[in-house]
Amino acid sequence: MKKNRLWMIAGLVAIAGAITLLAAGGLSENMVFFLTPTELQAKGSEIYGAPMRLGGQVKPESVDYDVESGHLKFVMIEDAVEIAVESTGAPPAMFRDGIGVVVEGTYGEDHVFRSTNVMVKHSNEYAPPAEGEEAKETYKSLLESS
Numbered sequence: 001m002k003k004n005r006l007w008m009i010a011g012l013v014a015i016a017g018a019i020t021l022l023a024a025g026g027l028s029e030n031m032v033f034f035l036t037p038t039e040l041q042a043k044g045s046e047i048y049g050a051p052m053r054l055g056g057q058v059k060p061e062s063v064d065y066d067v068e069s070g071h072l073k074f075v076m077i078e079d080a081v082e083i084a085v086e087s088t089g090a091p092p093a094m095f096r097d098g099i100g101v102v103v104e105g106t107y108g109e110d111h112v113f114r115s116t117n118v119m120v121k122h123s124n125e126y127a128p129p130a131e132g133e134e135a136k137e138t139y140k141s142l143l144e145s146s
Contacts (some may be wrong), residue, residue, distance in 0.1 A: 018060040037078040040107060053104050054083065054113055055121070072118070076101065083107075087115035094120045 033052040040047065040054060044052035062075035062079060072087040085103055095101070105114045 029031040034108055037083045040083060041081050047107055048109050051106060051108050053102055055102045058097055065091060075103045079122060083113050084111065085113045085115055085120050091118055103128050
């Protein structure tokens with residue numbers, strides 16, 4: 001009886017250890033870093049090719065979008081740090097100079113961030129138009145930048 005209990009405890013410990021090892025290995029492989037341009041630059045060559053998210057602002061007058069090829073280029077800034085970003089596909093509707101963005105992808109040895117996804121950072125607060133004001137006027141700045 002005592003011998004069976006010891007084998008059962010040893011078996012449970014071995015199973016728990018195996019599950020922990022598998023979970024830890026799977027998490028480290030699927031981990032995606034979120035960095036700012038300053039943090040990315042500080043990491044140096046150790047970050048090349050690793051999947052990550054990069055968050056910053058679109059540098060004014062840096063956007064180059066070719067509608068036919070769907071190729072988007074812009075510069076992301078944070079303070080004095082600038083990172084060149086290239087992406088394929090149409091940018092989000094609210095994408096414009098000076099807006100906060102988060103891009104997913106990898107940073108190459110050529111110091112270009114190749115994005116597979118561009119997301120616009122925006123406020124999640126909704127403010128209805130004031131009484132007597134038309135919605136067009138409230139959201140005029142968004143409509144003009146499109």
